[in-house]
Amino acid sequence: MKGLRETDFAYQAVYRYLTCLINEVGSETPIKLPSLRQLAERLNVSISTIQYAYSLLEKEGRVYSVAKSGYYAMPVSLNASFCSGNDLLETLYVSARRPGMLVMSTDEPALLQSLDSPLLLLERELVRQYPRQQQPLSQPCGELELRTALAARYTTSPTRYWHADDVYIGADLRGVLEILMAVLGLKGATVLVESPCDWTILRLLQAGGVQVFELPIAGTGCLDLQLLERLLTTETVRLAVLSSGVSMPRGSLMPADNRQRVARLLQQHDCWVLENDVYGELGHEPNGQRFRDLLDPERLIVFSTFEKFMGPEAPYGYLLSRQLSAELQRNFLLRSFRLSPIRQKAIARLYSSGRIDQHLQVLRRLLSERKARMIQVVRERLGDSLEWVDPAGGATLWARSLRPVDMRRVFQRMLKQSVVIAPGELFSLQGLHSQYVRLSHGFSGQHDLDTAMAMLADALRLELTD
Template sequence: MKDKNDFAYQAVYRYLVRLINEVQTDSTLKMPSLRQLARRLRVSISTIQSAYSLLEQEGRICSVPKSGYYALPASCEETLTGEGGSVLDRLYHNVRRPGVNMLSGDEPSLLLASQGVLLGTERELVRQYPQRLDTGFQPFGDMELRSALAARYTHDAQDCWHAEQVYIGPDLLGMLKAVVHTLRLAGSCVLVESPCHWTQLRLLQSLQVQVVEMPLDDDGGVRLAELDQLLTEHSISLAILSSRLNPVRGSVAPLHNRQAMAHQLNRQQIWVLENDSHGELAFEPRDTCLREWIDPQRLLILGSFDKLLGPEAPYGYLLCRHFEPLWQDYFLLRAFDLPPVRQKAIARLCSSGRMDQHLTELRGLLEARMQVMGQLMDQHLGRWVRFEMPRGGSGIWAETQQGVDLRQVFDTLLARRLVIAPGELFSLSGLHRQYLRIGYALDWHQDVPKMLETVGEAIRLSQIR
């Protein structure tokens, strides 16, 4: 079944997609269990779990506790009409359905997916370890990868990290959940910059965290007086902030603004969780990271590999100098079973310098596609939106004219099998209703100019008179 040029995970994913697309009924279909598929396809259960997790993120399947996974039939045309449910529900249910195009995705690695930098390294390891790699019980992640990450984040002899301060988990959201659980944040206030990705917002909300949103200004910085007011009005337990690049806007706060914000947080003795999931995608990677000004005794760092290496490397990681017994208890209880060879492959990429080479090439491709998308948006959407070119990442944050009903735009485009991400998705308190995000890390074999022309027409038709 497996193509020699593919991970087992990719082959399993394609097998499941075909299985789902064969559904012809109007009801859901129960999918095979993890163990059934592992035996049928002769792969590990963790490989099956990775494929199922991505399908669930794409809205193709849903999981039912104590029952299993269920596929939603691809022929459900009623979900393409935009009727019923929230905007987020409809986005999840329709994205990547057959014939539906996603114009607001956040998959920067898509532009380099065919290069196979991780695949090549994993092949080298398989040749080096022809028998199944037995690394023993490593509930906190592969030690080689933990050491590589500690070295990557070490700044100097004073600001250094060690392998025992690094923890590896299934994905970014899983690690964020670990933070909320371990620090006992349920019921407490957590400060986030806004816009913030909807997956993080909804996860925090589902864990009974009170989310306090801090809107960014036009330059991508924080209004310091407003921050001071929020810190006064709310008992903030944790601030979740970008390392340098806001993932949604692609903006980088001015240096003096980041320094002043860090000073305010330090003065109030606020714990800071620095989100570094997109930090390496800043077009000027030498920009100083927020962590360099945060009190190291109150700093945690959250990151992941999927935006850099693709869905074959979904793992998240956390760096923390404190609460070692609590982190160990959390991970020991869950005993995540992560493929050791793939973890070692990522570690070798980091330690050999090939990760940096890969990122240099990826940033170059992203910046080139950004320029093309900006020109196309000027041509097809110039009458309806205004935007600043991002300083990194994979999307353009655009503001529509007053009077544009973006929910109606979303519904109109959905009926035409085109999905966008309205700005309201990136807030829990109703912010950004006049914004939308257009991604440029997409399949450029599509007729992108035509897609933008369709967006412009939908905006024109939606204007509130």
């Protein structure tokens, strides 16, 4: 394992180790895999590294977890059936992990420029300063130094401030959101989301028994104020989930006047707001107005993750809330996230040294350049087939077919060409966006964008003629 770590990040080596372990089993029945602690001791890496490798395999459909039991290898027959089933998201995940695939379905901006190397270097330096035997007692809500750094970063005025005690850090974004749903008691409640919406959020709400109302984003980037007011008046809305800045996957910015009027309506109806700040650092113009600048902080919760802009070695999710502190602390303690305090300290030092701000400047420039390149190629290859939103940030392009097509069949055609795209229907629970597709421009340079777009043009044309 130590030899592998000379050239790979730890989670990549663990991922390959587990893949080999699963392939060796090759069973038609579920096989229990080693626990997080067993693998951490066996491979001499942190538990959070093992957890991240397992989460990747779980997304692929290679493993599944059982509460209070552990992880199991998915039977070969069941794993293979995912690609032929009706669950589009499962098919996408499994296909994206096949060797040789060009994955244009993801939204991973940090693939262009990650902070993995500086983070791990700083972590090694801190290990020498903080020997294991001198580590403090467990901090279930996250390392105090990192929570303090985040509180300072989100504080903008004497009234819009945060303290370290308002910040909660978990192993990943999904785990943090699951805790929040439990604390807010959202089962059976009504929640508003802007649409299109990230499929992770939609699936979590769906699995939690939440009644979801989708607010479509107009071509101008605005939300329909009349629809919003009608829903707030006629429905008992517990929560509204809104993007802080760039709305992904659409990539648009809400005009300032529309944002202000939406905020006023939400405050008039005393509605809690969950601000999605996952892409807050990834706008090409990052200093725009946010909902947290307009709303009462006492009715606001902000959530985000480091992974989108730092890379996979910083998978932690976090949220900020000035209310519900007793319930949040209790649930984080019960969840018992095992997070590396040293790595969290390293992230905090990257903030305090200004290294993250320097990194973000470079990353935004690279994303802007990639966006321009993709739009140029799409205009040349697909200008008569697609129309698109000029993204204000992120690493994807949201495009609509100019003619009615079955985008799921286009997705299947592209899979046969070893290209994975994300059909728009994944970003709605109510059948919206069936004519849309999300395309990533953040993939590695070994693939040919021109060729991939030519394949997509052919797939759209063939779908129209069939």
